Amino acid sequence: MTDHPLPFRDPQLSFALRTDDLLGRLTLDERIAMLHQFAPAVERLGLGPFRTGQEALHGVAWMGPATVFPQAVGLGATWNDDLVRRVGEAVGNEVRAKRAQDDRVGLNVWAPTVNLLRHPLWGRGEEGYSEDPALTSAVAVAYTRGLRGDDPHYWRTAPVLKHWLAHNNETDRDTASSSVRPRVLHEYDLRAFRDAVRAGAVAGVMPAYNLVNGRPNHVSPLLEQHLRSWTDQPLVVCSDAGAPSNLVDSEHYFDTHEEATAAALKAGVDSFTDHGTDSTVMTGRIRDALDKGLLDESDIDTAVRRLLAMRFALGEFDPELDPYAQVDDLDTEEHRALALEAAEQAVVLLRNDGLLPLAPGRGHTVAVVGLLADDCKLDWYSGTLMHRSTPLDGIRERYGADNVVHTEGVDRVRLKTSEGWLRVPEADGTQDGEARGAEGALDPALLAGRTDLPPLTCGDEATELALVDWGDGVLTLRTDEGLYLSVADDGYVRASADEPGGWVVQETFRMEAVGGHDGGHRLLHMGTGGYVSVAADGAKVAVSGEKISRDDATVFESETVEHGADAVARVAAAADTVIVVAGNDPHINGRETEDRTTLALPAQQDRLWRAAHAANPRTVLVLSSAYPYAVVDAAAALPALLWTAHGGQAAGTALARVLAGDVSPAGRLPQTWYASDDDLPGLFDYDVIGSRQTYLYFGGTPLFPFGHGLGYTDFTYSELRTELDGELLRVSLTVTNDGATPADEVAQVYVRRAGPVGAARPSPKGLGRLLGSLDDPTDLPLRKLVAHRRVHLAPGAQERLDFTVSREELGHWSVAHGRWTVEPGAYEILAGASSADVRLTATEVVDVEAQGPRPVVARGLEAVDYDRQTGTVILDRTKTEGDVVAAASAGEEGHLFYRACDFGEGVEGLAFLVSGEGSVAVTVGGHSLSTLFSGDQGPYAYRTVEAVLDLRGVHELRVGLSGSVRLARIDVIPRKESA
Structure with missing residues (x-):
């Protein structure tokens, strides 16, 4: 008998040693059970249950009353890192406080969302911070630092960034593939995640539902190649809800769930969010994958070790040492004041x-x-x-x-049928009393989805309804008492919701005209897809689960009262x-x-x-x-x-x-606020460079530019000083409040390559939009945010602002050399009040050796490393790694352009690594030829097709792809040595 604790309980040991000790004490079944979102307790070791996932995007979500801060895009609009950090602290403290009240509240928070707001029609744009990677990174670093806390050992909460990677469409979100070329990957999408991870305040990431380059994010090699290379911290990867099953069910990427689960675990997914609280399905798949040799126990141990490390950091095993264990900051005066401050600054x-x-x-x-x-x-x-x-x-x-x-x-209307006016019957006193709180306020928890209230009927008296068309013909209908018409599980229509809401909104309808202008309307319920029919027992959209058809729908005459x-x-x-x-x-x-x-x-x-x-x-x-x-x-x-x-x-x-x-x-x-839908690229076009998206590349005139915002006073900018100091760019400037009103100003610093790169760009439509400028081989941004600061100045006051920027911010990803590159030449530093309101400029010259043409003989060409393209798409080379390029449409040829390819003293031809069948056409050095081949053995069956060409020196290479051809790589055929 000894009083010494087990090593994993000993706070004198490092978390790493304690994690290894605990891992070694767990049985295989106990370790497998920990891989589900809802990990059960291990009572024999005194371990409680653990849940990954607590939503905390702008306050504690889904767990009852909490301080509600502005939406994430509103926090982005503050451009105030310090404010956002304080909001993160408040949210983290409220997570802790609510955890003390309710053990369903998790300390592993799934926030923030750092997907870039590339496309303004994306349905989840409210969840992101900005279209710009630098601003998104700054705000994400601030929010996660607040959530994480300042203690060197213990974490207030464990933030998980969402959603890895290149996720900007809800349409077909679990089957659509984002085609992301290397420059966009390195300069845009990865950047949004990288800085927050490097800052040390992120516990992990959540992969997105979509595919990137033909491969689901949940089996992405980028998790190991990039994400986990940015930190020595054991990052946890939590799957999105249902996504592990999607690998088979909707994406058909794998034939069996055992294969899919094993592939996700090997790719780096640690916690599986699937089948709700029922862990048996996922743990069964993991066990079956192990039995079939698709997994090793070491794969399971790697994931469990990362999960346990997070639990140690959250203080689960050291409640007496955890500085956040007794936090009870919920709805404090400070949090209320902070919510107001954040709303004002947004x-x-x-x-x-x-x-x-x-x-x-x-x-x-x-x-x-x-x-x-x-x-x-x-x-x-x-x-x-x-x-x-x-x-x-x-x-x-x-x-x-x-x-x-x-x-x-609102438009006030009455609806009439052949049987009379549509009306909302009065509920009896007991029901109405139960639906209202002590002060008569309607309780949404009691109203939404109720089945004990009477459904709508027809009669001699009409209920006047407030009709709102929210766009696209999507309507809500509301009574004078503030109750929305809603549909409950039994299919009847009642006035029973105080707001539209829920995962499937049951309060929206659409009116469909019948037989011309005066023929009346059918009322389609959007949530169920059923039509409203008014019978003796009331209005309904479904009977015994079967939706009311169009033929059986009631036809309504609409009378506008006002x-x-x-x-x-x-x-x-x-x-x-x-x-x-x-x-x-x-x-x-x-x-x-x-x-x-x-x-x-x-x-x-x-x-x-x-x-x-x-x-x-x-x-x-x-x-x-x-x-x-x-x-x-x-x-x-x-x-x-x-x-x-x-x-x-x-x-x-x-x-x-x-x-x-x-x-x-x-x-x-x-x-950016665009002036017209015509300014927008396709929703699924993720090539921000080629299609001229965001303020970085858009060459048109926006309605309001990125960074725009006015105030009630005037600020002047002066004394811009810049200096290249080794690997750093130092920038300083003075901002003065010239008005009579105390106010904030947001100073913004941008950079751009001087000369033709900063000149006017081609039209954002048509071929020019796809190819970019033929004189611009690197297609650098029109301007790029590198620093910002929000300052408060009294009337007449001024402040000197100093910024330190990494010199690499002047660079870009070189597809020719496969590395980050800062080219020699002049760079402009722009300071002002927005991306379009530049007050001061300076120029710095970078004196480095130019990178030179593509060393094709030495490195070959990865097909995806093109400079420009038309009509192509990037797909997966294999299910585990690599990219290929194919024609986007089987009926049209796609084209790839590779600038300045150096064939040295001469080669005998080119060798194309391809799969599929069709043709590869080559134009280079005055030669043009096309190779047709067949014998398709599937997308991953590669073979080499040669084109004999006498090439030497530097040329542009153009490649055309047709049919189902997937081009993986191009190598040279060296000249044979003379005998």
Whole structure:
């Protein structure tokens, strides 16, 4: 009998030694069980259960009341690393506090999302920080440092970055492949993850659902080749929900689940999130893979070791030493103040001709109108609000309720059938009482999905409904009591939800015209795909699980009682100033599982600001949204325009303080606002360089540029100094507040290659967009953010800002040499208030040796290392590693262009490593020939096809691909030595 603890319980030992000791004490079954998201307890060793995964994107999500901060894209709009770090600290502390109340709350948090906001129609754009990798990295580092905490040994929470890699589409998200060439991979997508991992505050990553270059992210070799090369820390890779099964079920990448599970584990996935809390399916697959020789026990031990290391870091085995074990910071005064500060700093003033700030004054009437005027929208990853401030709430509080008038601007309608008017029956007193809280407030937890409320019926009296078209014809219908029509599991339609929401939204409908303009409408329920039918037992969309068909749908006549635009015009005309609040509902038309279809503001909301402005020229448009909009007419016509992401619990108070001038707005756009859908590339086009995406490459004129944002005072920039000091670029400048208002300014520093690289770019459409400039072999960015800082200055005050930038930020990934390269020559350093508002410039010259042409004889050519392409796609060379290039369409030839290929003193020809069947056409050095071959043995059966060519010196090589040919590599055929 001894009092000495087991080694893994001994806090005097290192975490690594303790982890190894504990691992050695676990049985094989116990180790396998730990690979599921819900790892069971090991009672014989005193280990409790452990869960990977707690959503904490902008507050603790899904676990009841918590402080709700602005959406992630709003945090990105603050451009304030210090603020975001403090938000991370608060969220981490609330995770700890809620963990003490509820052991379902996990300390391994799945946040933040660092996918770049490449495409503004991506449905999950609200979850990211920016389209720019440098800004995204800075904000992610700040947030994860806050979540992780400052203790050198123990972690407040263990952040996991989402979603690895190149994930920007919800459409076909588990089957679509992102074609990512090496330059985009190294300069864009990897960068978003790299800096946060290197900063040491990240516990792991979550692979995305999609494929990259034809290979699912959950079996990506990049996890080991790049992610785990950035740190010595044992990073944990947690699968996305259901993704392990997708490898077989939807992607058909493997024939069996045992093969798929083994491949994911070998590629680096450590924790499998699949089949909910039922771990038996995944552990059974792992056991079967082990029995079939697809896995070794060492593969299992490698993953479990990483998971145990995370648990040690979270203090699970040292509660008496864990500095965060007793944290109880939930809904503190400091957190409420921080939520307000973050919401204020996220507001971006897009346009202002002097109408703002709007000082409160006695007798000065403000009309607050619009579909979001009296709403505080949450999203899928929000917590439950403990405090709620809508724009109307905030403006009434700041300007005085007697000086504020309001109308929502909804269309008010009545629906009639052949049997009478559609109506909402009154619930009996018991049911109604149960649905309301102590103060009469509707309890969403009791209302949504209820089946004890009576369904809608038809009768002599109509229920007037508020109809909102959120865009694309997607409607919500709401009663005067604020209850949305919703469909419960039994298929009946009831007025039973206080907001649209849920994984499958049950509160949205679409009206389909029947037999022309006057033929009435069918009502399609979007959540089930069934049509509304009103029978004697009430309105329903399904019977016994079977959806109501179109033929059996009830036809409704719609009578408009009042158009929302008329109500807005009436209120606007009677007010001194109008504030129109428009935007999106984060559960509708753009969210996880659903991409947007257009940048346009929904037509119903477009009519509202136009009606307000026609009645009152002193109209301000506030866009409260998760995404950019192409509001060209509004930007031209209105005196003031603002944007803020959904700002959490303090959104309304923050907006009112900005409007009143209590706070000078200093938010900056974290992504480009384009003027038209025509400016956008295809949703699935991940080549930001070739298709001229984001502010880095876009050659057109945006509606509002990246980094844009105005304020209520003027700042001047002066005394720019730059110096190349070895591997560092040092930049300093002075910012002065020349106005009479204390305010924040966001100083931004960009770099670009001087000369032709910074000149005007080709049209973003057509062939020029695909090829880029023939005179520009490297296609460097128009400008690239390398540093930023948000500073607060009193009137007349100035501050000297110093920035230190790695010289490698001037460079790019060289496909010719397979390494990061800084070319010799002149580089411009640009300082100013946005990517388009440059106040100061300087030039530095890099004096290094030029890299020279492609050493084809020595290195050969990887097919994917092209300079330009048209009509091709990148796919997987094998299921475990490598890339190939193929024609994007079997019926059209794809083309690859390789610049400055050096064939030295001469070669006899080229050897193409290919699979599939079709043809390879070559144009080089004045020669053109095409080789046709057949005998397709599958995509991974490679063979060498030779083209005899007499080549010497430096030439551009052009390769055409047709059919199902996959080109992996090009090598030279050396000259035979003379006898």
